[in-house]
Amino acid sequence: MSTQQWIPVCHENQLLPDAGVAALLGERQLALFYVSAKQQFFVLDNLDPVTGAQVMARGLIGNQGEQWYVASPLLKQRYCLHSGQSLDDDQVALPSWPARCINGMVEVALPEAA
Amino acid sequence: MSLTRLALVGNGMVGHHLLQNLADQGVLAQFAITVFSEEPLLAYDRVQLTKYMEHGSAEDLSLGSMAQYQAWGIEVKAGVVIETLDTEQQVITASDGTQHKYDQLVLATGSYPFVPPVPGHDGPACHVYRTIPDLDGIKAAATRARSGVVIGGGLLGLEAAKALVDLGLDTHVVEFADRLMIQQLDAEGGELLGAKIRALGVKVHTQKNTQAIVPLQEGGVQLQFADGEVLETDLVVFSAGIRPRDQLARQAGLSVGERGGIVINDQCQTSAANVYAVGECALWQQRIFGLVAPGYQMAKVVVSQLLGQEAGFSGADMSTKLKLLGVDVASIGDAQGRTEGAKSYRLFDEYHGHYHKLVVDAKGEHLLGAILVGDATQYSDLLQIYLNRMSLPEHPEMLLWSADDNADSGVGQMVLPDSATICSCHNVTKGDVVSAVQGGCCSLADVKQQTRAATGCGGCVQALNNVVQSSLQDLGMEVSSDLCEHFAYTRQELYDLVRVEGLKSFAEVLQQHGQGLGCEICKPTLASILASCWNDYVLAGEHVAQQDSNDRYLANIQKDGSYSVVPRVPAGEIKPQQLIVLGEVAQEFGLYSKITGGQRVDLFGARQEQLPAIWQRLLDAGFETGHAYGKSVRTVKSCVGSTWCRYGVGNSVGLALDLENRYKGVRSPHKLKFAVSGCTRECAEAQSKDIGVIATDKGWNLYICGNGGMRPRHADLLATDLDQATLISYIDRLLMFYIKTADRLQRTSTWLENLAGGLDYVRQVVIEDKLGLATQLEAQMQALVDAYQCEWRTTLADPQAVARFQPFVNTQASDSSIVMVSEREQMRPATSSERINLFQEIA
Numbered sequence A: 001m002s003t004q005q006w007i008p009v010c011h012e013n014q015l016l017p018d019a020g021v022a023a024l025l026g027e028r029q030l031a032l033f034y035v036s037a038k039q040q041f042f043v044l045d046n047l048d049p050v051t052g053a054q055v056m057a058r059g060l061i062g063n064q065g066e067q068w069y070v071a072s073p074l075l076k077q078r079y080c081l082h083s084g085q086s087l088d089d090d091q092v093a094l095p096s097w098p099a100r101c102i103n104g105m106v107e108v109a110l111p112e113a114a
Numbered sequence B: 001m002s003l004t005r006l007a008l009v010g011n012g013m014v015g016h017h018l019l020q021n022l023a024d025q026g027v028l029a030q031f032a033i034t035v036f037s038e039e040p041l042l043a044y045d046r047v048q049l050t051k052y053m054e055h056g057s058a059e060d061l062s063l064g065s066m067a068q069y070q071a072w073g074i075e076v077k078a079g080v081v082i083e084t085l086d087t088e089q090q091v092i093t094a095s096d097g098t099q100h101k102y103d104q105l106v107l108a109t110g111s112y113p114f115v116p117p118v119p120g121h122d123g124p125a126c127h128v129y130r131t132i133p134d135l136d137g138i139k140a141a142a143t144r145a146r147s148g149v150v151i152g153g154g155l156l157g158l159e160a161a162k163a164l165v166d167l168g169l170d171t172h173v174v175e176f177a178d179r180l181m182i183q184q185l186d187a188e189g190g191e192l193l194g195a196k197i198r199a200l201g202v203k204v205h206t207q208k209n210t211q212a213i214v215p216l217q218e219g220g221v222q223l224q225f226a227d228g229e230v231l232e233t234d235l236v237v238f239s240a241g242i243r244p245r246d247q248l249a250r251q252a253g254l255s256v257g258e259r260g261g262i263v264i265n266d267q268c269q270t271s272a273a274n275v276y277a278v279g280e281c282a283l284w285q286q287r288i289f290g291l292v293a294p295g296y297q298m299a300k301v302v303v304s305q306l307l308g309q310e311a312g313f314s315g316a317d318m319s320t321k322l323k324l325l326g327v328d329v330a331s332i333g334d335a336q337g338r339t340e341g342a343k344s345y346r347l348f349d350e351y352h353g354h355y356h357k358l359v360v361d362a363k364g365e366h367l368l369g370a371i372l373v374g375d376a377t378q379y380s381d382l383l384q385i386y387l388n389r390m391s392l393p394e395h396p397e398m399l400l401w402s403a404d405d406n407a408d409s410g411v412g413q414m415v416l417p418d419s420a421t422i423c424s425c426h427n428v429t430k431g432d433v434v435s436a437v438q439g440g441c442c443s444l445a446d447v448k449q450q451t452r453a454a455t456g457c458g459g460c461v462q463a464l465n466n467v468v469q470s471s472l473q474d475l476g477m478e479v480s481s482d483l484c485e486h487f488a489y490t491r492q493e494l495y496d497l498v499r500v501e502g503l504k505s506f507a508e509v510l511q512q513h514g515q516g517l518g519c520e521i522c523k524p525t526l527a528s529i530l531a532s533c534w535n536d537y538v539l540a541g542e543h544v545a546q547q548d549s550n551d552r553y554l555a556n557i558q559k560d561g562s563y564s565v566v567p568r569v570p571a572g573e574i575k576p577q578q579l580i581v582l583g584e585v586a587q588e589f590g591l592y593s594k595i596t597g598g599q600r601v602d603l604f605g606a607r608q609e610q611l612p613a614i615w616q617r618l619l620d621a622g623f624e625t626g627h628a629y630g631k632s633v634r635t636v637k638s639c640v641g642s643t644w645c646r647y648g649v650g651n652s653v654g655l656a657l658d659l660e661n662r663y664k665g666v667r668s669p670h671k672l673k674f675a676v677s678g679c680t681r682e683c684a685e686a687q688s689k690d691i692g693v694i695a696t697d698k699g700w701n702l703y704i705c706g707n708g709g710m711r712p713r714h715a716d717l718l719a720t721d722l723d724q725a726t727l728i729s730y731i732d733r734l735l736m737f738y739i740k741t742a743d744r745l746q747r748t749s750t751w752l753e754n755l756a757g758g759l760d761y762v763r764q765v766v767i768e769d770k771l772g773l774a775t776q777l778e779a780q781m782q783a784l785v786d787a788y789q790c791e792w793r794t795t796l797a798d799p800q801a802v803a804r805f806q807p808f809v810n811t812q813a814s815d816s817s818i819v820m821v822s823e824r825e826q827m828r829p830a831t832s833s834e835r836i837n838l839f840q841e842i843a
């Protein structure tokens, strides 16, 4: 099992409430979301698995019942903000990582190897 | 078993309907069918003939096509007349000399326009109004004419008069009787109609007996009337009634009526074995039916006969509702009150110019007939009451008021039986509509497609819509007009809430009327509604998170995550210097350039972070945003018009510029496209746009709700010969009415098709101001116009907004996932296999 490492990404006021922004960590693009109603942070991979474009951070976020999700800006497939699981296709999921905010800094927990 | 040889003489509306019926029943394979059509054009919609004057497209009216008939395995002889019929040998002989044996024969030869044999009736200035070639002839003659006379003030005569008005002629109607539409209207109704039509500039001459048509030396003719008066004109159209085409039947010795018509019995059989007659050529109980619906019923009866089933024709209702030169006219049943003991209720509203009359039986229990002039909104309700012999309410006079004026008129509460005919053109009953809804149709448009109801004369659309809506409700069908799970409202309700309560942000609306976070449906919808109401800067802090990705970056996202840039080029007019700047920008930023279908230039492949710099250059050169990213006004396409073009009659570029500059920045349920053409040659393709304008020598014709794209739709002509101020007030009203009432992502074309009341209703709202909304709608549009801003200009002035174009929050790096390759000396996104190769080369 790989150990987690919390990596600071940006200041919380660089985020856009109820929308996404992208961040670059090494070679990997992340999509960061902040849901203001619940004051929660989420991090998914920025790569849209359907089109292969790095665009997930530009999607709209929403909820279907209890599920919170982001919809791809290109062809509108939806992915759970918590797990990255696609709501439209069982076979597809986006990588997702835990996120938190400490002293105003948004941090993401990536596996050591990343 | 050998096939039955079925011959059909005449490929008009009824003949075609018979074939369609055989096809619908899946029984074509039992027959070897041959169709003989005198007209070289196969069956077309004669009822809509006058539309051909507007569109000039025979295809739009087409009912049967060669390809369709071939697919059905039917042999078609077009441009061929059947000259003789031998009922002994069961053989017919065609004008090309060929002979055909039949087992069963159907005569569907229709009728011809009666031309009174006055001297001069056959001169070159004289026309009739029955076929597409007739209309082509009138059109051609009209290019050399200033005035035209229609002889005959009946229903068809007034249709013909409409065509002459549309052709720009000074139009006269000459009628023998003392009023118009003597068949359908009583004295008061006919008078009022006459007055209204006169007010539209058509000259109506009643009690005029034309005795001679004398050619004039300087061209044109002089009509000479029995009372000694004369009328000079360039062109004459006869519309003095129809006569059945029964020559073939007479020649063959079939029994025909004293005044013409092939005698048929209830099974539509003629006096000869194995010969049927249907449609306008047939005489049933001494009556000829000059409408399509009865002909369609006869066709159905014959199909049943051919299949050995029981069926009979039992007469047909001749009620009609029409719009004649923009005036609503309807007549039901015994409109003249000829039934013994009949009494009438009458309402003559001189103020609004309405005349309503109900004819009831002696006891006041049943409706026998009705006349409506000026306002025919109650037509479908009254017709249902009449056809179904429903008991009248205690105070039948309440029915004189239209349902809008009086919600308790009683009509709404009367429940129709399932057998009630909703659409008589296609014989669709209430039961048929209910089962279509139960079978899964969940909109008016679906039901129209499935049952064909309301696709004939269109007179039944209101009634159809009522049945559709109530059946949906009965099913407890979540017609879920709710926008989504976050808002239990329709788009229209939300629009009204936002307007009335003055709500200014998504958060406010969600808090007061919604639940949850929202979603990709309600967020852009509300962002659009808010913009349509207040026209705030769309990327203001409280709005940015609701914008669809294109609106959020004020550019169109491409498949690889890069963007395109489309500056506005109003009316497609562009200065050389601006063209140079576009080229320079494309070169400097390495963008792919393409001329769009909307008369402007699209620059592709911009990276998110390049957008502000690109736009700075464009703004400096005088460009503004083109809103290619928004559900908003896109382009106003123009032709070069009278400034340069030898045919132009109007300054189309000038008007297109005014329109584009007025409406740019207006956000709406879906995108809006306009075009302006300088003459009827229509080089700007205005009739395929949401708003189309075509110049005439008297002003502008306004077309609405056209569409290219997925389901092309010809625009409808809303008003003619407008001056620019009126034109703009109509467009203001129309667009705001659409913005107010359309569904999300509903183009104007589907909006109109789903709008109960259709084009007539739009006309009432926009032109007649029936809802009393006109001033408000204009003021709302003016507010949007006044609040216009170039979104890119506002954005570049706001450093925080500019910062949001950086691809990453945590670094200035640019996005290395966007990879371009070169093709035809420009850039394009690398395909996935090209990307793999490129990465391998680097590695």
Ligand code: SRM
Pocket: B556, B557, B558, B564, B565, B566, B594, B595, B596, B597, B598, B599, B600, B601, B602, B628, B634, B635, B671, B673, B688, B689, B706, B707, B708, B709, B710, B711, B747
């Ligand atoms: C660039 C252009 C094609 C071109 O190279 O010529 C184009 C490109 C796109 N069209 Fe279009 N359409 C373009 C003219 C048209 C036209 C022709 C016209 O406007 O004269 C039509 C048919 C006319 C009509 O709309 O009635 C047209 C019918 C559509 C439709 C179908 C709409 C419909 O109601 O059926 C869509 C899809 C939609 O909007 O839902 C669409 C959608 C699109 C989108 C926005 C697809 C998308 O979401 O990515 C394309 C992106 C443009 C971009 O990235 O910049 N485009 N599109 C044209 C831009 C015109 C302009 O200057 O703004």
Ligand SMILES: Cc1cc2nc3c(=O)[nH]c(=O)nc-3n(C[C@H](O)[C@H](O)[C@H](O)COP(=O)(O)OP(=O)(O)OC[C@H]3O[C@@H](n4cnc5c(N)ncnc54)[C@H](O)[C@@H]3O)c2cc1C
Pocket: B009, B010, B011, B012, B013, B014, B015, B016, B036, B037, B038, B039, B046, B047, B048, B049, B050, B080, B081, B082, B083, B108, B109, B110, B111, B129, B130, B131, B156, B159, B245, B248, B278, B279, B280, B281, B289, B290, B291, B292, B293, B295, B457
């Ligand atoms: C301008 C106009 C507006 C109208 N508006 C309405 C309306 O609003 N509502 C309504 O219900 N009705 C309306 N009508 C009437 C309607 O069009 C007719 O009732 C309908 O077309 C009758 O159909 P049909 O098949 O019997 O005859 P037609 O459509 O006339 O077809 C008969 C065909 O047979 C062909 N033919 C004749 N003899 C021969 C032969 N010997 N060999 C080969 N072919 C032959 C003819 O050329 C013709 O093509 C309107 C008619 C006109 C002209």
Ligand code: SF4
Pocket: B639, B640, B641, B642, B645, B646, B647, B648, B649, B652, B677, B678, B679, B680, B681, B682, B683, B684
């Ligand atoms: S529509 Fe008429 S005025 Fe315009 S370019 Fe074409 S021919 Fe000329």
Ligand code: FES
Pocket: B422, B423, B424, B425, B426, B453, B454, B455, B456, B457, B458, B459, B460, B461
């Ligand atoms: S009654 Fe003519 S279309 Fe329905």
